[in-house]
Amino acid sequence: MLTELPTTRGASLQFRDPARARALLAAIERLTADRAGGAPLSIMHVCGSHEQAIARFGLRAVLPPTLQVIMGPGCPVCVTDAPEVDEAVALAEAGLRVASYGDMLRVPGSGRSLDDARADGARVEVVYGVAEALTAAQAAPDEPLVFFASGFETTAVATAAVLLRKPPPNFLVLSAHKYIPPVMEIVAEMPHTRVEGFLAAGHAAAITGYGVFEPFVARHRIPVVVGGFEPLDLLAGFAKLAELARDGEARVVNAFPRLVSRDGNRRAQQQLWRVFEPVGGQWRGIARVPNGNLRLRPEFAGHDARRRFAALLAAAPPARLAPRSDECRCGDILSGSASPRDCALFGAPCTPAQPVGACMVSSEGTCRIWHEYGGIPRLEIHEAPS
């Protein structure tokens, strides 16, 4: 989440300079003050780490009401669809070793999560990264180890690198990897969308390069700013988007030059596309996204858990949708045309413990935040009883 600065500890504090932050907040306020019609400016970020940083530094409590920052489908864990989780749970319950990232454990499938399976005795292991999963597979070469791989292109690159290094045959990947650029198209095309600018994910763009957004901007006439994760990075990103929106300028601005270039990391891209191919797939609570999922190419079939255990997965009880999931308004909330209180499911039956849509899964999802804070967090402090 955090990108401290790579020079000295002193320098890292430059991106946490409260005086610059106040100046940027004042700038945002001015740039959004005179909006026609009085509606707030809606901008969307598509990055779980942006939301984490916004939440961690408490920025929502100080942003002016004229700016609405919407959390888009940027959290790969949240948008992992229930049937994908069901596959991992089915493999774990069949007695296979399953390893995954820590934040995948509590994501519910249609009925159960990997954490539930673990409580019932399934062998579910938490790993820091794919290399740790590989080590676990190498340590016990006689039995399969399934790595339930989630994450966007940034994380998929790591999975790809391991698969290109000829891992042992017992190392298998169940890919829930997803690719960000196509879902931005979906959100931009949602009817009634009020999003007037996108803050794109700096770390994903370190791989893809900011050039990947140029066709998107040309098509949708909407500005994209690539931004980082320190408080000043975020505020500068918001300010730049407010300026572009005010001036009606649709272009890509790279506000994160210390990590992002136009072309990105070509070496990583080559490895990514040698191993994965994009296919259409459902994103939880959002839509079916053409080219939004990353599937292992046929050359890697030997490591593809979906192919190796096809019979086992086919025999698993059919995935059922969460009750009333057709009423989920996650898509409208993401497009800025609805708030959580417009959703009939909000609070019951959709809760952090039993989420229906992506917005309630993430600890920083819009619905989750509203659930915790009872609305937009302002957190006014009163020192003494009134």
Add this chain to the structure above:
Amino acid sequence: MSGVGDKIALRHGAGGPAMRQLVETLFAGAAPAGPDVVGLDALDDGAALRVGDRWLVFTTDSHVVTPPFFAGGDIGRLAICGTVNDLAMMGAVVPLGLSLAMVLEEGFALADLERIRDSITAACREAGTRILTGDTKVMGRGEIDGVVLNTTGLGFADRLVRDDGLRAGDVILVTGTIGDHGLAVLAQRHGLDVGAALRSDVSPLNGLVAAALAAGGAGIVAMKDPTRGGVASALTEMAHKAGVGVVLEEAALPVRPAVRAASELLGIDPLLVANEGKALLGVRAVDEKAVLEALHTHPLGRDACRIGRCVAEPARRVVLDTGFGRRLVLEPDGELLPRIC
């Protein structure tokens, strides 16, 4: 058992809301214990019985940790300090004695058990207490993970300090850096080489607390050790019980650079992880200076500082002022897991 589920999950032992809900559901109807007893219904660090003009405090704690030996300590030291500290948090700074129950897995190495025994002996010496009685059980291989220790302790308090005494205007002090134990253990579990930079803080706090109580007297109105669930969980509980809000200043939080680095790498907030040698003190503002001076004279209290204050609103909430904005500090519910996003 509505809300708890039909099976025990790991989160029911994580010290957060799920655990409280389980205990409250299982033991609902535990009658208020009466004026001369602090009992289970109080859900404090331990229990207390009035004996003459003093209070007899007793507390029990079972200890499991993976790995059993970690940078800065082991399960033996943890078992002694955990119970000594729970006594101290209620004002019983002279532990009369402890019991020690061991449950061991078949095949556990005797050499490891001797190491644990040695560290138990050393920790008892530091805390000025002894093991007075004990129990040993062995379970079959695979029926238990290595070793589980339970300790129970007894001590007298001249003045009982509870965890519900905060009111608006009080200040919150911490006796030293936060997050050291939890991140040392998590870092080791996830293959980070922390060298000498990151070590558990597991220590007996009774001497330090005695110094603070001598200086602050009745001005120390609430104490709690931020173990499982960390500072977030301990302060949430204190705020809830007292009906006040707590505002923490992020810039004031003492966090070692190595703890900060491990927390960034694993995506785990130092406010949420266990400390095993730190106390949170709620102090009347007029007594802050005297208590801090007393803490600073003790080797375990050199980094003691004020981290926040109690306010009227938002009641029962812990708010972090980040210097850029404000956010709620929510207690963790369940095992802390590294994030990718």
Add this chain to the structure above:
Amino acid sequence: MCLGVPGQIVGVDGDVAQVDFWGVRRAVRLDVVDEPVAPGDWVLNHVGFAIHRIPPEEVAATLALYDEILRAAEDDAMRADLCDEIEASSRKPDAD
């Protein structure tokens, strides 16, 4: 998305670097990093892989960019106030 943490390389052995993150070290794989790296270089780590070598000079460039955003956004009077405030605060000794 994607927790990314910068660290400084202290040693390289084939495709694996030992990377220091403010006193905490871990092995980081170099399979996908965009440029050759050497001890002393800074890299961005994501789930145990270096995904980018960070050129130190870009840090100053980013800060300059933010000041430019501020300039574009503010009218002169207000900017003068804010610049004064920034300068005043940057003269204070570094508390760290």
